[in-house]
Amino acid sequence: MSTRIPLPYSPKVLEIFRNPRNLGPMEDATIVESAGSPACGDMIKLYLKVGEGDVVERATFESYGCAANIAAASILTEIVRGKSLREAWQISWKQLSDELGGLPPIKYHCSILAVGALKRAIRAYYRAKGERPEWLPEAMTPEERQVLEEEEMIERYYRALGRLGGAQGEGGSA
Amino acid sequence: MSVAAKLRELLREHGQPPREVYFDLENSGWVPPEVVEAMLPYFNARGYGHPSITHKPGWEALEVLYEAKELVARTLGASNPEEIAFTHSGTEANNLAVLGYLLANRERRGKVVVSAVEHLSVIFPAEFAAKLFGFKVVRVPVDSEGFVDPEVLKSYVDRETVLVSVQAVNHEIGTVQPLKELVDTVKAANPDAVFHTDAADAYGWVNLDVEKLGVDMLTVSGHKVHGPRGVGALYVREGVKLEPPLRGQLSAEKLWPGVENVPLIAGFKRAVELQFENMERNVSYVKGLRDKLIDGVLARVPHVLVNGPLGERRAPNNANLSFLYVEGEALTVELSMRGIYVSSGSACSSRILEPSHVLLAIGRRHEEAHGSILFKLSRYHKPEDIDYALEEVPKAVARLRAISSLAPTQVASS
Numbered sequence: 001m002s003t004r005i006p007l008p009y010s011p012k013v014l015e016i017f018r019n020p021r022n023l024g025p026m027e028d029a030t031i032v033e034s035a036g037s038p039a040c041g042d043m044i045k046l047y048l049k050v051g052e053g054d055v056v057e058r059a060t061f062e063s064y065g066c067a068a069n070i071a072a073a074s075i076l077t078e079i080v081r082g083k084s085l086r087e088a089w090q091i092s093w094k095q096l097s098d099e100l101g102g103l104p105p106i107k108y109h110c111s112i113l114a115v116g117a118l119k120r121a122i123r124a125y126y127r128a129k130g131e132r133p134e135w136l137p138e139a140m141t142p143e144e145r146q147v148l149e150e151e152e153m154i155e156r157y158y159r160a161l162g163r164l165g166g167a168q169g170e171g172g173s174a
Numbered sequence: 175m176s177v178a179a180k181l182r183e184l185l186r187e188h189g190q191p192p193r194e195v196y197f198d199l200e201n202s203g204w205v206p207p208e209v210v211e212a213m214l215p216y217f218n219a220r221g222y223g224h225p226s227i228t229h230k231p232g233w234e235a236l237e238v239l240y241e242a243k244e245l246v247a248r249t250l251g252a253s254n255p256e257e258i259a260f261t262h263s264g265t266e267a268n269n270l271a272v273l274g275y276l277l278a279n280r281e282r283r284g285k286v287v288v289s290a291v292e293h294l295s296v297i298f299p300a301e302f303a304a305k306l307f308g309f310k311v312v313r314v315p316v317d318s319e320g321f322v323d324p325e326v327l328k329s330y331v332d333r334e335t336v337l338v339s340v341q342a343v344n345h346e347i348g349t350v351q352p353l354k355e356l357v358d359t360v361k362a363a364n365p366d367a368v369f370h371t372d373a374a375d376a377y378g379w380v381n382l383d384v385e386k387l388g389v390d391m392l393t394v395s396g397h398k399v400h401g402p403r404g405v406g407a408l409y410v411r412e413g414v415k416l417e418p419p420l421r422g423q424l425s426a427e428k429l430w431p432g433v434e435n436v437p438l439i440a441g442f443k444r445a446v447e448l449q450f451e452n453m454e455r456n457v458s459y460v461k462g463l464r465d466k467l468i469d470g471v472l473a474r475v476p477h478v479l480v481n482g483p484l485g486e487r488r489a490p491n492n493a494n495l496s497f498l499y500v501e502g503e504a505l506t507v508e509l510s511m512r513g514i515y516v517s518s519g520s521a522c523s524s525r526i527l528e529p530s531h532v533l534l535a536i537g538r539r540h541e542e543a544h545g546s547i548l549f550k551l552s553r554y555h556k557p558e559d560i561d562y563a564l565e566e567v568p569k570a571v572a573r574l575r576a577i578s579s580l581a582p583t584q585v586a587s588s
Contacts, residue, residue, distance in 0.1 A: 008180050009507075011187035017507060023577060038541035038580055041501055041521050041529065045579035062579030066503040066520070070577060101180075154540060 009067060010101025017067040022060045022077035029060075031125045035117035035147045039154040042069045042110065046076070046117045050125055054085045068100070068107040072114040075099050085122050086135055091115060093143055109146070116147030191513025195559040198517045199491070199550035200345060205402050205441065206554065212444035213402065216437035225434050226425035235436040236426055242443040246407050249450055250392060251383035259408045259429040260439060264374045264395025265295035267406035270429055271370045271391045272296055274416035275337055276303035284336040286311045287360075289322045290535040291349070293372055296339050297531075309336065318537050319483040320349030324359040331363040338369050342376035342392075346519060346532040346548060347482030348492025350380055357388045368414055374398050374406075378449035379457060379490055390414050400552060401445030402438045456553040461490040463551050463560050468493050470564040475571050481533060481546060493549040494519075496533075496542045499582075500574040505547055508570040514563055519546040 026032075026047035036043035042065030049058040059077035063070045075096055080088050096111035097103040103111060119141055126132055140148070175183075196204060216222060216238065223231030225239050243255035252258070261267045276286065276299075286300045290313040297313075304311045314330050316322055322340055331338060338360045343350050357369050373382055374395035384392060391414065396405030410416060410429070418424065422431030449456075471493075472478055481494040497505060502518025509516055519530030521544060528534075529543035538546075549563070 008177065008184050010180060011183040014184060014187045014507070014511075017504070018511065020577060034579065038544070039539065041540065041544040043579060062577060064499065064578040064580045065501045067507040069501070070504060102175075157540075 009104070009107075012099075012101035013068055013071040013103070016071040016074050016100070020061075020063075020070055020074040022058070022074065022081075023062070024060055025062060026058065026060045031121045031128070033117055033121035033124050035120060035151075036065070036113050037151050037154060038064060039158070040150050042066065042113055044069065044073045044113055044117045046073070046114075046121050048080070048121050048125070050085065054125075056080050056083055056085065056088060065110065065113075066107070068103055068110040069113065071100055072096050072103075072110045073117075076114045076118060080118065085125060086133065088118060089122055089135065091118065109150070112143050112146050113150075115143045119144050120147075188511060191511065193562055194513040194515070195555070195562055196515045197549040197551065197555075197563070198515050199398070199400075199552055200548055201517055202397055202403055203400065203552075206400055206445075206448070208448065209401060209441045209445045213437045213441035216440045221436055221440070224425070225436060235434070238436060238440045238443065239426055239434055242439050242446075245443055245446055246394065246409070249377075249382075249446060250394075250409055251385050252409055253385075254412060257409055257412055259410060260427055260434060261406040261408065261430045262404050262432070262435055264293075264372075264393055264398065264406040266430065267393040267395065267408040268293060268295040268372055269299045269419060270408050270416065271393060271410075272299040272337065272339060273303055273419040274429065275368060275370070275391070275414070276300075276307060276309060277419055278415045278417040279336055280307040282336055283308045283310075284334040285309065285332070287314060287327070287330050287335055287338045287367075288312075289314045289316060289340045289351075291316050291320050291344050291346075291532045292339060292341055293345055293374070294531075296341070296370075296372055300337075300339070310334075314340070316349075316535055319487070320344050320347050320532070320536050321483070321487075322351055322356060324352065324355045327356055328359050328363055331360050331367060333364060335360075335364050335367040338367050339372065340369075341372040341374075342382065343373070343380060343489045343492075344482065344532060345375045346492075346530060347494045347536065348375075348489035349482050350376070350487050350489060353389070354387050361388060375489060375492075378446070378453065384409055384411070396438065396442040396445065399442075399445045399449040400554070401442040404435050404438045405442040407442075457490045460551050460553055460555070463555055463557065464488075464490060464493050466557065466560050467549060467551070467563060468495070470560065471495055471567055474564060474568045479538075479542060481536065481538065491551045493551070495547055495549075496538065497545045497547060497571050498542065499578050499580045500545050500571055502545050502547055504574055505545070505570060508574055509547075509566065512566040512570060514566055514570075516547050516549055518544075519548065520544045 029047035030050040031048045034045040045062040047060045051057040059080045061073040063073045093111040093115045221234035225235035243258040246258045247255045300311045368390045370391040372393045377394040378399045390411045392409040397403045477498040479496040502520030521529035533543035
């Protein structure tokens with residue numbers, strides 16, 4: 001089986017996994033964005049309520065993924081609350097990882113995914129408003145790029161599979 | 175914080191579940207007291223010497239080593255205990271078979287044929303030998319239940335084929351291969367092709383007779399029969415030449431260097447005796463537990479797929495289920511906090527986004543493989559253990575589905 005975790009989770013990850021904060025969809029969300037895909041094995045859906053002065057009043061999440069993925073999404077909703085979108089844009093995956101007591105390196109992509117979802121949400125907010133603040137870069141950030149790469153990698157896999165005519169082509173790579 | 179300190183805190187946060195049932199016998203497991211007892215004397219009372227040195231503790235070690243070889247030979251229908259080689263794990267036994275044979279035949283190059291669902295300790299050495307010596311490795315596809323069709327296998331075997339390796343029972347989804355037919359097919363297509371079978375998951379569960387089957391090499395593993403970790407064995411038919419892939423002092427064990435794990439081998443011997451004692455009764459008992467578990471989960475949890483075949487064509491001890499809309503690693507953690515210990519074929523720990531190659535080979539989609547959970551049962555499990563799993567698994571799945579953005583709402587609330 002391929003579930004092999006070479007480094008342990010921190011107790012913080014386990015604690016949040018057990019009691020996630022700000023869980024579930026938000027009826028009156030200003031922005032809903034997601035990152036990842038079921039085929040990748042992790043997906044985060046982020047709901048933001050943005051109020052006066054572009055400040056995040058509330059954030060909630062749903063998550064399909066491992067314990068670290070759920071914990072990363074949960075801690076993000078706590079950190080982002082009360083921040084302006086400009087401040088929220090500065091949240092790094094490393095910061096999330098540190099807040100979670102240090103994710104094992106193999107789980108870094110969980111906090112990258114969470115930050116990727118947040119950055120997408122911020123872009124979507126300004127896109128909907130039809131403006132682009134000067135602090136919002138046009139080019140994708142490394143987090144956004146990595147999320148997109150993961151999503152596209154799996155799409156390419158299924159396109160290649162379609163060409164081979166099923167999961168049982170000769171010499172399929174593992 | 176050091177890794178050990180982190181783990182101490184993690185375990186404190188995890189807490190002690192009120193009840194515990196261990197179903198991860200695929201990856202390792204507990205060693206029953208009678209097996210531990212059989213090992214203890216060999217640590218310090220007798221046989222603690224090196225089995226190829228000429229003194230009493232050495233001869234005592236050699237004695238138990240040969241008792242174990244004779245026992246394993248007998249359980250496999252092999253006539254000569256010299257045909258049994260001990261290694262320090264099932265992985266090593268598979269490496270010895272594949273690398274050892276290809277190393278001895280490296281001048282022939284040619285083709286190595288393995289099934290797409292083999293254990294990685296067969297696939298990786300085959301690919302390693304291909305890289306080192308120029309063999310060509312082909313993977314034979316399997317059907318949606320994991321079976322290798324003899325007709326399909328036939329189309330992969332030709333005059334160039336040097337080695338074929340198809341397991342007796344799949345370690346993840348419990349498919350019991352039609353081994354005799356597969357061996358006959360290979361031998362008919364090319365009598366010079368050597369047939370290896372990884373029987374780690376078949377040994378003590380299905381009847382194996384190397385003479386009737388006609389296999390040339392066969393792997394068994396200690397911890398798969400409730401023996402200790404650190405023991406594997408390979409049956410090598412007389413006349414099949416291997417070259418030891420590891421280098422060092424060879425002694426009593428002529429194919430694998432390093433001092434033999436004599437105390438562990440003594441424990442393995444006891445575990446094999448126990449596994450084969452009342453084997454028929456144990457097999458039907460465990461089959462009953464397996465079906466109770468599978469049927470019970472299907473009745474209680476919606477959106478579950480069974481991976482692998484059902485009924486007689488499935489290993490008695492294997493239940494592999496995909497819980498859609500949840501990720502398997504999260505489910506292993508959630509179940510752990512409820513005292514149920516299982517493993518998953520999810521890719522969550524691997525950066526290459528690749529879940530179990532076995533589940534992909536039977537045509538499962540990634541999201542189906544990510545939600546897979548493997549339960550392995552044994553004669554030590556009680557019906558109450560299954561009852562406990564049937565209480566906790568639906569709760570665990572429901573909690574994670576409620577977190578998941580994918581689950582239909584009626585699923586999350588069920």
